[in-house]
Amino acid sequence: MSTIYQVEHLHQQRGWLSPGYIEIGDDGIIRAVSGTKPQGKIAERLRGFGVPGLSNLHSHAFQRALAGRTEFVTTSRAEDNLWTWRKEMYRMVDRLTPEDYEAIAAQVYLEMLQFGMTAVCEFHYVHHRPDGQTYANPAEMSDRLIAAAAQTGLGLTILPVLYAHGGINKPLEETQKRFAHSVDAYLKLIDTLHSRRAANPNLRVGMALHSLRAVTPDEAQAALAGAKAIDPEARLHIHVSETTHEVAEVVAGLGARPVQWLLDNAGLGPNWCLVHATHLDASEIAGLAASGAVAGLCPLTEATMGDGFFPLVEYHEAGGAFGIGTDSHYSTSTAEELRILECGKRLELRRRNVIARPHKAHDKREVHTGRLLFEAALAGGEQASAQGSGALVVGKRGDLVMLDPDSNPLLGHGPNTALDGWILGGTQNPVRDVMVAGKWVIRDGRHPLESAVRVAYQQAMARLTN
Numbered sequence: 001m002s003t004i005y006q007v008e009h010l011h012q013q014r015g016w017l018s019p020g021y022i023e024i025g026d027d028g029i030i031r032a033v034s035g036t037k038p039q040g041k042i043a044e045r046l047r048g049f050g051v052p053g054l055s056n057l058h059s060h061a062f063q064r065a066l067a068g069r070t071e072f073v074t075t076s077r078a079e080d081n082l083w084t085w086r087k088e089m090y091r092m093v094d095r096l097t098p099e100d101y102e103a104i105a106a107q108v109y110l111e112m113l114q115f116g117m118t119a120v121c122e123f124h125y126v127h128h129r130p131d132g133q134t135y136a137n138p139a140e141m142s143d144r145l146i147a148a149a150a151q152t153g154l155g156l157t158i159l160p161v162l163y164a165h166g167g168i169n170k171p172l173e174e175t176q177k178r179f180a181h182s183v184d185a186y187l188k189l190i191d192t193l194h195s196r197r198a199a200n201p202n203l204r205v206g207m208a209l210h211s212l213r214a215v216t217p218d219e220a221q222a223a224l225a226g227a228k229a230i231d232p233e234a235r236l237h238i239h240v241s242e243t244t245h246e247v248a249e250v251v252a253g254l255g256a257r258p259v260q261w262l263l264d265n266a267g268l269g270p271n272w273c274l275v276h277a278t279h280l281d282a283s284e285i286a287g288l289a290a291s292g293a294v295a296g297l298c299p300l301t302e303a304t305m306g307d308g309f310f311p312l313v314e315y316h317e318a319g320g321a322f323g324i325g326t327d328s329h330y331s332t333s334t335a336e337e338l339r340i341l342e343c344g345k346r347l348e349l350r351r352r353n354v355i356a357r358p359h360k361a362h363d364k365r366e367v368h369t370g371r372l373l374f375e376a377a378l379a380g381g382e383q384a385s386a387q388g389s390g391a392l393v394v395g396k397r398g399d400l401v402m403l404d405p406d407s408n409p410l411l412g413h414g415p416n417t418a419l420d421g422w423i424l425g426g427t428q429n430p431v432r433d434v435m436v437a438g439k440w441v442i443r444d445g446r447h448p449l450e451s452a453v454r455v456a457y458q459q460a461m462a463r464l465t466n
Contacts (some may be wrong), residue, residue, distance in 0.1 A: 001027045003438070006043035007050035009415045011392060013375070016415040018048065021262060023400035028201075030438030033393060042316060046402055048432065049410070051416045052392050053118025053399030054334055055155070056065040056379030058237070058275050058296045058325025060123055061105035062096060063089065065464060067330050074257050085305060090175040094130050098144050100460040101126065105148035107457035111332040112154060116431040118399040119387040121325070123237060125163050125179045127189070132177030140183075140194050145197055151449060153441035155399070157385040158193060158199075159208040159237050162186045162223050167213050168253030179210070183219055196232060202397075202437055204386050205315030206235035212250050212258050217265065224266070235271055235386050237296065241284075242276040249358070259284040259460070268293045271386040275322070275325065278308045285311055289320030289391075292381045294308055298366065299341040301327035312345050316355045316376075317339050323380025335409075338373045338423045370420030397437050404432040 002025040010020025010033070021043060023032040037043060041267050070088045105122075114122060120256065127141050142158060149156035165181040166172045172180055179428030181189065193205045201320065207227040210214050215223070227234050240258045241247055250258045259280055262268055267461040268291040275296035277288065288295065297310055305328075315322065324337045345354045382390025389399040403410060403418065410418055422430055434442035441447060 002031055004038060004041055004043040005013075005046050005047045006037065007400075007402075009049045009418070011049070011051040013391060013393070020392075022050070022392060022398075022400070024400075024438040026438065028398050029226055029440070030392065030394055030396050032387075032397050037440065038217065046433070048405045049415065050392070051401050051403060051419075052378055052390055053117070053401050053436065054116060054378055055119040055121065055385035055387055055390065056112055056117045056159075056325070056326055056332075057121045057273055057294065057323040057381045057384040058123055058298055058327050059108070059120045060125075060328060061108050061148070062093075062126060063099055063327070064108040064329040064397070065100075065104050065461060066092060069102065075235075090173070091128060093175055094180060095464055096126060097337065098135070098140050100464060101141055102144035102148050103414060103453075105145050105451045105459040108332060109148055109152045109154045110450060110453050111329075112326070113152060113434050113442050114431060114445060115333045115429060116401040116403075116434060117154075117332070117334060118401070118434065118436045119157065119202070119381075119385050120149070120391060121157045121159055121206070121235070121237065121238075121273070121385050122183060123159050123161060124425050125161035125208075125210060127181065128162070128176060128178045131359065132180065137179050142189065142193055143196070146200060147155045148205070150200060153436050153439065154445065154451070155202040155204075155385070155387045155436060156390070157204040157206055157235065157387060157449075159235070160189050160193065160208045161208040161210050161237040162219065162453060163210040163214045164219055165214050165216070168249055173254075174305050178330075181228065183222045186223060190227055193231055198284075202387070205231070205237070206237065206386070208237040209240040211246070212230075212254060212261060213246060217254070217273065229281070233271065235273065235384060236275045237275060237384070240274045240277055241279045242302070243280055244308070257281065257284060259288055259317075263287045263291065266318065270294075272384060273323070276307065278302060278310050280311055282314075285314050285320070286318055289315055289318035290432040292321065293323040294381075295320060295324050296325050296384060297341060298327035299323040299344065300330045301325075303340060304328070308343075309344060309348055311343060313349070313354050316422055317357075321380045321383060322376060323384050324377040332373075333429065334377070335429075338370075338377060342369060342373060342424070366416075368420050370417075370423035370425075372421055374419050378433050398435060399437065400435040402433040403430045407432075435455050
């Protein structure tokens with residue numbers, strides 16, 4: 001069995017079908033896409049702009065609880081940065097229970113769906129009890145994330161994080177013991193999580209190294225080899241070059257800049273996602289782009305932390321792949337993340353449309369920034385998540401996001417400028433309906449479990465902030 005939808009304007013990789021017909025099987029997979037109505041079949045009409053769901057390629061779900069709670073200075077921390085923020089984060093981690101973890105994740109996952117994200121890569125490093133001892137179920141905290149994703153209907157690529165040291169040649173801090181595994185215990189966790197996939201069709205399992213500061217080269221190589229033995233196609237993520245402090249520490253400890261070290265030693269390729277990658281030199285820009293790896297950009301978190309500007313223009317001109325993550329969840333809006341990515345560079349370079357360029361010297365076709373940003377994030381997110389979605393074409397998972405043409409950002413827009421209107425043209429969220437794997441999880445902007453999820457989140461926050 002299958003369902004056919006007549007979408008007023010249906011996004012395709014080379015334009016729009018107006019109208020477009022999309023058939024999605026009961027298994028959640030797209031069976032047919034056409035600009036012509038199938039003979040003898042009834043189609044449900046969907047008004048507006050139908051686009052693929054985006055994969056959010058970097059999330060620390062629990063950090064949603066910190067948004068708006070660290071925006072102050074005192075005489076003891078007059079100079080505030082990532083490292084002072086981290087102390088506040090650790091204070092919360094010390095109190096975080098499995099129930100809190102699940103409640104916060106469900107809230108932020110629901111928010112992602114409401115903004116048109118249909119999958120998330122969860123960079124998951126809070127594994128153990130506050131004293132560093134394992135739970136009776138060593139996968140307890142991972143299972144809480146899986147439960148939150150299943151409850152809300154969001155696709156989940158879970159990335160258990162290997163975190164072994166407090167810095168290069170530095171022991172773990174007390175709070176960091178919640179994060180730590182031996183390589184053998186870490187690989188056992190990954191193997192356990194693979195066993196969860198049978199009951200969770202939208203679950204993928206990858207792996208993550210926290211950073212080159214938190215694992216040694218030997219630990220990194222052993223973990224990578226072990227993860228690839230479990231799944232040769234596993235997605236591999238790592239924090240890298242987020243701050244100049246980190247770059248200096250890795251140069252001093254490993255003898256090379258972080259991305260250069262990975263290029264020389266880790267065999268970077270399309271299954272890798274380098275999160276942040278903010279501080280790159282010219283050689284690293286060229287090397288990362290040529291490797292086929294994805295740069296995982298988190299513009300609002302990077303801005304809020306004062307990390308610096310990613311070299312977007314140079315990297316894009318080198319043909320580099322990138323996607324968008326919401327990291328600490330100062331926002332879960334696709335449009336806000338992409339807008340600050342583009343407009344931050346406009347401020348820095350003092351010109352408009354910084355990455356949009358004509359296809360060829362004499363090509364008169366318009367190149368639209370909103371569409372370019374959205375489609376780059378769409379491709380990069382799917383590459384980093386391996387969710388099997390990312391395009392409305394036959395064989396892909398049926399993840400469909402309907403944008404409301406009556407929302408303020410899209411009033412008066414047609415297909416040619418709809419994505420510019422969404423990404424760059426307003427603050428109201430135009431996402432009306434969201435489908436994941438053929439099932440509607442958001443209708444008219446609401447989730448059926450929204451009230452219960454909000455109550456659980458409020459209860460967790462009351463406990464954590466007392």
